Amino acid sequence: MVKKMTDEKMLDLKGLFCPHTNLLTIRELEKIQVGSKLRIEVDNADSLKGVIQTVKNKGHIIIDVKEKDQVFTIIIQKGR
Amino acid sequence: MEEANSLSEILSKDLNKLSKAELTEMRRNGLIQQRDPKFFICRLSIPAGVITAEQLEIICKLANEYGNGQVHLSTRQGIQIPGVPYERLSEIQEKLKENGTPTWGCGPTIRNIIACPGYPECKYANISTRKLVYRIKDFIDKRKLGYNLKGKFKIAIAGCPNSCANVYSNDIGIIGVVKPRVKEEICNGCKVCVAICKEKAINIVDEKAVIDFEKCVCCGDCIRLCPFDAIEPEKEGLTIFLGGKQGRHPSLAKKVMEFADEEMVLSIIEGAVKIFEKEGLADGVRKERFGALIERLGFDEIKSLIYGEEDDR
């Protein structure tokens, strides 16, 4: 199957907290193909910490992080 | 072994004929006389508070067979079996030894060494607390350290500065730490570390993370959480604290060394215990704790005494 590298889903997690943010991120990553990307937005350190820990531990790749006005936009590539 | 002999000798005597010294020897061996003097609590040595489920099952069986059917979980991660009649002590003691959970550790002894779960269970851990506990226990047992103490001596180990094992209220506290270093060539200034550092020790300067070591407690969170692995361990080690206690007059332990290795920890434990044996005061009623001894002689004096002991080895 041909992977579409341009696929990029968006998940707005602003206003939500860990572990809710974790679960939604993982659920979304399960839906997409290996190599595809997911863009998420979180607005608190607790969620940020949880999401990064979980994503790293599950073998996905964080390819970009940007912060603006306390909102972190994280682009994750599904690793496996 | 001499101690074992003397304990079995004690236990073969008539309860009413036991001397104060013999009762103390029993306490040291974890056999503690209850309010009703015919009964004893058996305190088990459970380093780091970890045993197998099978061992626990045997302890439960023995508690039913020899005790009053209860087990007491002590504040030092130990297990105690209350309500054992004096005549049955030698038997239960043998069975507990066979189980790998011997009775030990009340009175003037080095008490059960406690630890937080540490690595690998806890995601914040910088060290395997359990391994270090077993190493210290082995060291203490082989050298028979603490056999001439006048008061109790407590050791606690935590895997990171969160200190879930109360290291600050033990005579010796040990914390696993890691000093972070930013790899400037990789850091892209994304600010994740700034947001997650609980000490607010990280700032972004010219698009790069800069750590303020006045604030950093060397927990290692930023190393684990940088999305781009741009922070690496510069050095790892153990922070050692001395002289903490609870009881009637609680006080917190003071830092004596940073980034020590395990050898250094063993040396300091040996030094501190020997100083405490030599200099500690006890008059039968009052027993000075190590923290009080430090206050009496001064922290610097204690430090030089400990390092002196170390040279003598």
Ligand code: SF4
């Ligand atoms: S002290 Fe640190 S390593 Fe130990 S249990 Fe607490 S958080 Fe985990």
Ligand code: SF4
């Ligand atoms: S999280 Fe990593 S990449 Fe981001 S600013 Fe901190 S050190 Fe740099």
Ligand code: SF4
């Ligand atoms: S090691 Fe811990 S305290 Fe030090 S900068 Fe990193 S996160 Fe902050």
